Amino acid sequence: MKKIQQGFTLIELMIVVAIIGILAAVAIPAYQDYLKRSKITEVAATAGACKTSVGEFIASKNALPANVNEAGCSSTATTYVNKVVVAAEKISVEIKAVDATVDGKNLMLQAEKSPGVVNDGTTSVTGWYCSTDAANTAWKFFPANCRQASL
Numbered sequence: 001m002k003k004i005q006q007g008f009t010l011i012e013l014m015i016v017v018a019i020i021g022i023l024a025a026v027a028i029p030a031y032q033d034y035l036k037r038s039k040i041t042e043v044a045a046t047a048g049a050c051k052t053s054v055g056e057f058i059a060s061k062n063a064l065p066a067n068v069n070e071a072g073c074s075s076t077a078t079t080y081v082n083k084v085v086v087a088a089e090k091i092s093v094e095i096k097a098v099d100a101t102v103d104g105k106n107l108m109l110q111a112e113k114s115p116g117v118v119n120d121g122t123t124s125v126t127g128w129y130c131s132t133d134a135a136n137t138a139w140k141f142f143p144a145n146c147r148q149a150s151l
Contacts, residue, residue: 036141039080039098043107044130044143046081047093049074051109051128054091058125064089064111089113095134102141105134 050073057065057072065071071086082094082104089111095102112127130146132139139147 033140036099036102040095040102040107040141041143042078042080043093043095043098044146046074046078046084047091047107047109047130050084050086050091050093054086054111055125099138099141101138102134105132105138107132107142107146 050068050071053072054065057063057070065086068075068084068086073084073086073091075084077083077096080095080097082096085092085094091109092106093108094104094106097103108131110129110131111125112129113125130143131148132142132146134142136147
């Protein structure tokens with residue numbers, strides 16, 4: 001008579017547990033980085049909303065706003081945004097509660113003016129450059145177009 005195997009052996013169970021442990025050791029740090037990047041995305045969205053307000057101000061007043069209130073941007077702090085500053089053709093959003101390497105740092109949008117245009121008193125912004133004052137070791141948390149030193 002043949003004996004029918006009933007269940008798993010101890011070594012088979014140990015191999016499965018070891019594989020799960022290896023996968024978890026790789027997945028947990030990747031997931032933590034993903035969470036930090038998603039938090040920085042909220043900061044970038046705040047800067048983008050302010051960029052729209054600044055663009056509307058430029059279109060209606062033909063000048064750059066002097067501060068965040070004049071630009072019409074929200075100055076209310078959120079979970080990951082400490083403050084928004086609009087000054088000198090730049091939108092700067094200060095980061096908080098994300099990670100020790102980026103807390104207190106800024107994500108900045110710098111207005112790009114048209115080159116070669118005669119200064120006739122009008123303001124013409126042709127684009128925006130994104131940058132950060134965070135160390136380059138923390139750039140992996142920022143959107144790809146913001147992974148450069150501040151201008």
